[in-house]
Amino acid sequence: MKVTVKLVGAFCVGRFKKNVQEYPSGIKVEEVIDHLQLPENVLGIILINGLHAGEQDILEDGDTLSLLPLLDGG
Numbered sequence: 001m002k003v004t005v006k007l008v009g010a011f012c013v014g015r016f017k018k019n020v021q022e023y024p025s026g027i028k029v030e031e032v033i034d035h036l037q038l039p040e041n042v043l044g045i046i047l048i049n050g051l052h053a054g055e056q057d058i059l060e061d062g063d064t065l066s067l068l069p070l071l072d073g074g
Contacts, residue, residue: 001061030055044070
């Protein structure tokens with residue numbers, strides 16, 4: 001199945017901003033994070049089709065997964 005993955009901020013460095021990825025049916029968000037080798041300790045927001053989601057959520061064909069790092073500021 002095809003999932004559009006959007007990476008924001010530091011997650012783009014050495015990767016991509018937006019890319020259509022091919023994954024097996026029933027894949028969880030955490031598996032995509034592992035596949036992309038994203039550091040989970042700075043993972044901030046997960047969105048599936050613009051709605052808040054979690055690492056255990058299962059992706060479906062045609063979904064858009066957005067991964068944003070924690071933001072720091074003051």
